[in-house]
Amino acid sequence: MSYVNSTTVIERDTEKTGFASYNDVYDIIKDVVDESNEFYEIEPAVVIETLLDPDNQPEFPKKSEGIPDYNFYGCIRARFLVSQSEGDEINGLIRPLSTHINSLPLKGEVVNVSIHNGKVYYNLPLNMYGKASMNRMPGKYGEGLVKYNRLKYNRPAYVEQGDTYINGRFGSNLVFGSDSTYTYPTIKITNRQAVYDTQELDEDFIHPQGINNDGSSIFITSAKLKPLEVLEPSAISKRWPPQVGGEMDGDMISINSDKIVFNAKGDGKRNNSDIHIFAARNINLNSNYEINIGDSEEGGVINLGDPDATNSVVKFDQFEDLIEKMADEISAFANQLTTASDAKQIGGAAKKLIEGLGKLKGEGGLLEKCSSKAVKIADDPEDSTTENVEDTETDEVILETQGIQVWA
Numbered sequence: 066m067s068y069v070n071s072t073t074v075i076e077r078d079t080e081k082t083g084f085a086s087y088n089d090v091y092d093i094i095k096d097v098v099d100e101s102n103e104f105y106e107i108e109p110a111v112v113i114e115t116l117l118d119p120d121n122q123p124e125f126p127k128k129s130e131g132i133p134d135y136n137f138y139g140c141i142r143a144r145f146l147v148s149q150s151e152g153d154e155i156n157g158l159i160r161p162l163s164t165h166i167n168s169l170p171l172k173g174e175v176v177n178v179s180i181h182n183g184k185v186y187y188n189l190p191l192n193m194y195g196k197a198s199m200n201r202m203p204g205k206y207g208e209g210l211v212k213y214n215r216l217k218y219n220r221p222a223y224v225e226q227g228d229t230y231i232n233g234r235f236g237s238n239l240v241f242g243s244d245s246t247y248t249y250p251t252i253k254i255t256n257r258q259a260v261y262d263t264q265e266l267d268e269d270f271i272h273p274q275g276i277n278n279d280g281s282s283i284f285i286t287s288a289k290l291k292p293l294e295v296l297e298p299s300a301i302s303k304r305w306p307p308q309v310g311g312e313m314d315g316d317m318i319s320i321n322s323d324k325i326v327f328n329a330k331g332d333g334k335r336n337n338s339d340i341h342i343f344a345a346r347n348i349n350l351n352s353n354y355e356i357n358i359g360d361s362e363e364g365g366v367i368n369l370g371d372p373d374a375t376n377s378v379v380k381f382d383q384f385e386d387l388i389e390k391m392a393d394e395i396s397a398f399a400n401q402l403t404t405a406s407d408a409k410q411i412g413g414a415a416k417k418l419i420e421g422l423g424k425l426k427g428e429g430g431l432l433e434k435c436s437s438k439a440v441k442i443a444d445d446p447e448d449s450t451t452e453n454v455e456d457t458e459t460d461e462v463i464l465e466t467q468g469i470q471v472w473a
Contacts, residue, residue: 109191110143110155110178111202112170126158139169141187143178155185162186168234173205195269197221197232218260220272222253238274249288255279281322289314296321304349359439370443377436387431394421 085093119125119133124142126134140158149155159178161167168189170176176187193200198216201207211234222238224230229241236258242251257280264270275293276282284294289312296319298305306313331338342348350356359367368374401414426432 107177107179108148109146109175110159110187111146111205112172112174112176112190113142113144113154114172114208115169116140116142116158117169124158139167141170141176143176143187145178146175157185159185159187162188171199171201171211172208173201174199175202195221198234217268218264219258220264220270222255223271223273238272240274244286244288245291246288249286251287251294252283252285254283256281276319276321282320284319285317286314286319287316294319298351300351300353302349302351304347304351364439366438367440368443369440374441374443376442376444377438378440378442379435380437383431383435387425387435390425390431391422394418394425397421 081089114122114124116122116125116137117139119127119135126137128134137158137160139161142154143159144151144154155178162179170187170190174190175193176190178185178187180186190200193202198219199207199211199213216234216236219234219236221232222230222240224240225242226247227243231239237256238253238258240251240253242253243249244251253274255274258272259275259278259280261270261273264272273293274282276284276295277297278293284296286294295313327340329338329340359365369378395418398414398418401417402411405411405414424430
């Protein structure tokens, strides 16, 4: 509601009588109009309640059959500070001025209220004390949910000339800024502010965003990094910073948090469940403990070097068993040869060796088990070329021992 604030005290001479002259009429009109009056189209109002809980707030409007009318979600009840007295209330609910950008006010905070096309709207809470956490009026109490002691270390972010910023009351900040030369753009998003010693001593000390200090950070930079923008990796790497180029600068996105999760949740059709990572030079992965790839219970294949690879990686445990079995078979054959006295014994030992080796490489044998079903690796270029060999016996093994032939 608009209002007029007069700064002039009118003093009238009550002893004058008789007819009024022209000058008398002019003086009276001038006093009434009062050139020093200040007209305000927007009036501040103190918040009584913010409507967000239709189940526990009786004032929350309902549609037919008691269904909450969420058209009024985020509206407030309030009292004008100038044109109303304590105990009064603005008639009707007050909508947020914008549904796109808003900061829901707390009970006891002050907002600017204006009328547009006959409807009443409120704007952002007034900056009464320079706080990002809350700005309640003196002597006003809240609703018992958002408490100052929990938010007292949440501060506005440190900004520089020309920056655009958004400060959340719960310790999150978004700053659109620039580099130290005020030339190249930066975007800094931080969540859960770190608490510095200076902030504990000074309740008004602002918050410097630091990629290694705050709970979670996303820094988008485009020039030489400032000290608080340089990421300290949690695992020591010979590739950090890159050997070529030295200092980290240029267009870059740095992400730092206790945990980082990427998930493509699609239904598996076409390519809507994929994660793509590309690099024109190197992709560096490093961990202090493990790098685990492909442990899904659904199975699947890991292809190395070629998405269409079919050459299986050898599993060491199974390969070790295969070598041990082969060694056992050959040792047994050699032992029998040392004690054999005629061609029949030698032929029997050879036949037993061939049968044993056949079981190892046959279907379901140890040789087949050495082949990984989960990990496939690309062939080297030289492995893909095969020579045409004619008149060679590749499927037969012939042992000739004193005229006795054993066929595999």
